[in-house]
Amino acid sequence: MLKTESITLNLGPQHPSTHGVFRIKVELDGEAVRDLEPVMGYLHRGIEKISEDRTYVQVVPLTDRLDYICAMTNNQAYAMAVEKMAGIKVPERAEYIRVIMAEFTRIINHLLAVGFLWNELGAYFTPLLYCYRERERILDLFEKTCGSRLTCNYIRPGGVSLDLPEGFIPEAKKLTSHLKTFTDELNTMLTKNEIFISRTVDVGILPADLAINSSITGPMLRASGVPYDIRKVDNYSIYDRFDFDVPTCDHGDVWDRYYQHILEIYQSIRILEQALDTIPDGKVMGRRASRSLRRPPKDEAYGRIESPKGELGFYVVGDGSKNPYRLRIRPPSMINLSALKEMCEGQKIQDLIVILGSVNIVLGEVDR
Amino acid sequence: MTEEEIRKNIFTTTVDAVYNWGRKSSVWPVMFGLACCAIEMIGAATARYDFSRFGMEIMRASPRQADLMIVAGTVVHKMAPQVLRIYEQMPEPKYVLAMGACATSGGPFPSYAVLQGVDEIIPVDVYVPGCPPRPEALMQGFMTLHDDIMGQSIEKVSWYQKEDAAV
Numbered sequence: 001m002l003k004t005e006s007i008t009l010n011l012g013p014q015h016p017s018t019h020g021v022f023r024i025k026v027e028l029d030g031e032a033v034r035d036l037e038p039v040m041g042y043l044h045r046g047i048e049k050i051s052e053d054r055t056y057v058q059v060v061p062l063t064d065r066l067d068y069i070c071a072m073t074n075n076q077a078y079a080m081a082v083e084k085m086a087g088i089k090v091p092e093r094a095e096y097i098r099v100i101m102a103e104f105t106r107i108i109n110h111l112l113a114v115g116f117l118w119n120e121l122g123a124y125f126t127p128l129l130y131c132y133r134e135r136e137r138i139l140d141l142f143e144k145t146c147g148s149r150l151t152c153n154y155i156r157p158g159g160v161s162l163d164l165p166e167g168f169i170p171e172a173k174k175l176t177s178h179l180k181t182f183t184d185e186l187n188t189m190l191t192k193n194e195i196f197i198s199r200t201v202d203v204g205i206l207p208a209d210l211a212i213n214s215s216i217t218g219p220m221l222r223a224s225g226v227p228y229d230i231r232k233v234d235n236y237s238i239y240d241r242f243d244f245d246v247p248t249c250d251h252g253d254v255w256d257r258y259y260q261h262i263l264e265i266y267q268s269i270r271i272l273e274q275a276l277d278t279i280p281d282g283k284v285m286g287r288r289a290s291r292s293l294r295r296p297p298k299d300e301a302y303g304r305i306e307s308p309k310g311e312l313g314f315y316v317v318g319d320g321s322k323n324p325y326r327l328r329i330r331p332p333s334m335i336n337l338s339a340l341k342e343m344c345e346g347q348k349i350q351d352l353i354v355i356l357g358s359v360n361i362v363l364g365e366v367d368r
Numbered sequence: 369m370t371e372e373e374i375r376k377n378i379f380t381t382t383v384d385a386v387y388n389w390g391r392k393s394s395v396w397p398v399m400f401g402l403a404c405c406a407i408e409m410i411g412a413a414t415a416r417y418d419f420s421r422f423g424m425e426i427m428r429a430s431p432r433q434a435d436l437m438i439v440a441g442t443v444v445h446k447m448a449p450q451v452l453r454i455y456e457q458m459p460e461p462k463y464v465l466a467m468g469a470c471a472t473s474g475g476p477f478p479s480y481a482v483l484q485g486v487d488e489i490i491p492v493d494v495y496v497p498g499c500p501p502r503p504e505a506l507m508q509g510f511m512t513l514h515d516d517i518m519g520q521s522i523e524k525v526s527w528y529q530k531e532d533a534a535v
Binding site: 013015016021041042043044045046047049050061062068069125129132133135136149150151363364 | 399400401402403404406407408410411414415416429431441442444446447450454476477478479480481482499500502
């Protein structure tokens with residue numbers, strides 16, 4: 001009988017397809033993955049610890065650098081945790097601005113998720129170029145609003161730092177309708193591609209029960225058929241005022257996870273259309289916000305939102321001083337990685353890259 | 369060949385100018401993103417900013433084929449040995465561009481885990497400030513690097529010297 005040895009292959013931390021500095025130790029039986037072990041911490045910057053030396057408002061720029069594709073939603077999750085702890089009320093206009101920014105961020109994230117997944121499949125850079133083109137248009141709006149493209153530092157505890165600039169609403173409306181056309185185009189161009197289907201259907205299946213047991217959230221969970229969306233479950237901010245669906249796929253393979261992103265872009269566009277039509281006038285920062293953060297209570301709170309990647313939560317413990325006593329971050333990227341081994345076992349090594357691409361991780365958030 | 373044709377087709381220059389012009393027009397960066405800055409680095413490579421105009425679009429996944437290392441992001445202590453190894457795997461002539469506040473000085477992370485500037489482990493040619501730098505700022509960094517390359521003399525550069533005479 002032929003006896004073969006398994007090979008241990010080291011993937012990363014410098015690897016073009018690991019979305020940053022992620023490392024995986026893979027045990028291979030020929031081409032098939034027999035076992036794998038993710039190694040994290042190559043971007044551990046100690047954000048939770050640094051936060052303990054910062055005042056509550058000074059922590060906001062650090063949250064930008066967690067999931068650096070979706071800075072706005074990170075700001076929002078942190079702001080919500082602090083508001084809950086200190087009992088700060090947010091003006092209505094600020095809530096609308098938050099929803100608009102969060103949904104634009106979601107579109108950016110989903111576009112990049114699709115683009116990078118196609119990169120991993122070997123469509124080197126072409127779909128990504130289109131996605132980046134649209135991303136730049138959204139970033140123009142962000143830049144106009146807060147002066148920064150990537151690390152926005154815009155949503156603060158108590159509201160948002162500045163009001164929308166002149167001409168934002170008409171421009172955003174124009175962009176929203178353009179994004180709808182673009183998503184249609186992207187959908188026709190990519191979704192039914194034969195090579196894509198043969199590479200992704202039935203690859204890396206994540207069953208719904210495993211997804212729930214691994215506490216996976218976000219598009220990954222919904223692609224496995226569980227209609228769980230914190231925007232609907234918690235009705236946080238003002239999401240109960242908008243009419244939108246929670247789309248799901250049923251199979252949980254890589255193709256479903258890809259298509260889930262496309263479906264969610266359409267829902268984000270629906271929310272944006274409604275929010276841009278109904279945004280009221282008014283203040284954008286709570287009146288007593290800065291005063292209550294100068295003397296914050298001795299309390300603790302957990303604020304969570306549906307970030308583009310899943311449930312993003314901040315647990316803030318205050319000891320009455322100006323700084324948080326402890327800040328704990330629940331990163332969706334890292335927890336979504338927890339079922340990677342089960343998804344990859346028995347698959348081919350080339351599919352491992354595709355599966356990892358469909359999980360859509362950002363290392364700043366995985367390692368914090 | 370008539371004298372007229374010679375006048376049109378021949379010009380005199382220095383070896384350095386031609387050699388450096390060729391080198392600076394095809395600086396290939398190693399495909400190596402660490403953190404937030406990597407997203408802006410990809411942004412600089414895509415349609416709107418398009419740094420392939422400077423002959424830099426070919427990002428090599430292998431350091432052995434690259435000339436320039438863009439340290440795009442935070443270098444933490446766990447990653448530092450790998451960064452050093454990638455640098456050492458690159459063949460001479462090689463350049464390092466520290467992109468962003470983190471690679472320059474540790475940036476907003478004065479913490480136990482973060483290397484306070486990549487120049488603690490490898491020599492840096494160009495620093496680009498910003499957190500993250502805009503793609504235009506990164507291109508300004510490239511221009512600065514091009515100027516640096518143009519200023520080098522083939523006679524004196526270290527990689528053509530015998531080992532003990534290296535500058």
